[in-house]
Amino acid sequence: MRWHGDSLELLDQRRLPHEESWTHYRDSASVATAIRELVVRGAPAIGVAAAYGIALAARHGEPLDAAFAVLRASRPTAVNLFWALDRMHRVARESGGDAEQLAAAAVAIDREDLVANLSMAALGASEIAAGSGVLTHCNTGALATAGHGTALGVIRTAWQQGRLARVYHTETRPWLQGSRLTAWELKREGIPAHLVADGSGAFLFGRGLVDWLIVGADRIAANGDTANKIGTATLAAAARSFGGKVMVVAPLSTIDFEMANGDAIEIEERHADELLGVSGSRHAPEDTMAFNPVFDVTPARLIDLIVTERGVARPPFTQDLAAMRELCTWKG
Numbered sequence: 001m002r003w004h005g006d007s008l009e010l011l012d013q014r015r016l017p018h019e020e021s022w023t024h025y026r027d028s029a030s031v032a033t034a035i036r037e038l039v040v041r042g043a044p045a046i047g048v049a050a051a052y053g054i055a056l057a058a059r060h061g062e063p064l065d066a067a068f069a070v071l072r073a074s075r076p077t078a079v080n081l082f083w084a085l086d087r088m089h090r091v092a093r094e095s096g097g098d099a100e101q102l103a104a105a106a107v108a109i110d111r112e113d114l115v116a117n118l119s120m121a122a123l124g125a126s127e128i129a130a131g132s133g134v135l136t137h138c139n140t141g142a143l144a145t146a147g148h149g150t151a152l153g154v155i156r157t158a159w160q161q162g163r164l165a166r167v168y169h170t171e172t173r174p175w176l177q178g179s180r181l182t183a184w185e186l187k188r189e190g191i192p193a194h195l196v197a198d199g200s201g202a203f204l205f206g207r208g209l210v211d212w213l214i215v216g217a218d219r220i221a222a223n224g225d226t227a228n229k230i231g232t233a234t235l236a237a238a239a240r241s242f243g244g245k246v247m248v249v250a251p252l253s254t255i256d257f258e259m260a261n262g263d264a265i266e267i268e269e270r271h272a273d274e275l276l277g278v279s280g281s282r283h284a285p286e287d288t289m290a291f292n293p294v295f296d297v298t299p300a301r302l303i304d305l306i307v308t309e310r311g312v313a314r315p316p317f318t319q320d321l322a323a324m325r326e327l328c329t330w331k332g
Helices: 028-036 043-059 064-072 079-095 099-125 151-160 177-189 198-206 232-241 317-326
Strands: 008-011 022-025 132-136 164-170 194-196 212-215 219-221 226-229 245-249 295-298 305-308 311-313
Touching (some): 008 043, 022 028, 028 064, 043 099, 064 079, 079 099, 099 245, 099 305, 132 151, 132 198, 151 177, 151 245, 164 198, 198 232, 212 226, 226 232, 232 245, 305 317
Parallel strands (some): 132 164, 132 212, 164 194, 212 245, 245 305
Antiparallel strands (some): 008 022, 219 226, 305 311
């Protein structure tokens, strides 16, 4: 995303990899629509975009209460959205809604996320032995963040360090973030990788082709239960069944410290049409019913590491994550 002071320019991720199309957004409602309709997606990127949405509202004289409300309603699961809006709300309250201070706060959230990504990438890569195979799910690269990426950022850095022998990534139905976006990013990075079906985890781990499942997160409970793209829990169970390991990579802003465990995480359900076809072309018979939850919760017991910008948390996660939180200047 590109911030221009009075507008926010977003790369339309729905059109990748075939078309690189940028659109300017000038108000909070249009940014909320872009988030809801997946023009911009990925938990950290959603938070950054929402912060810029508030900055636009202040710049153009919108009622800030309405702007906060419309952005909060855009998507329910990724906690980064609410974390960023809470942080912007504190700045709005303390500054009396000053447009310059709100813009500076949004830019700070953007820049801090990139720094966090680079820190997580280094920490996560250091846990991977040379010659390893890795599998990732969905898209967690620069497109999903302020730059470099979370899980894909670890893979990028590990590849640069010569640690990886094999890289696999899933299709990620129904929006195909893996085959469209992750493949696009890996190609641009010059990282050779194989696209696999979402259900291939047991095969890959069972054949010894993969040592690590490395994924991002949309919300992590205080005990380490992790909400991520639908199918993550299935892949984590496959990894555990065949002796593989699971690494979750996410900034501390993704951790909901007020949520004791994953049972209370709200799971977004999207329209059935997303499952009934691909890219607007329907393949299911008429009157087919579909159920489309787009996230699941991986229990903490299936996770080996949670990598944040402040360090690596190990089971049981509650104590390590709480200690990392205390190192932050913010506690939200």
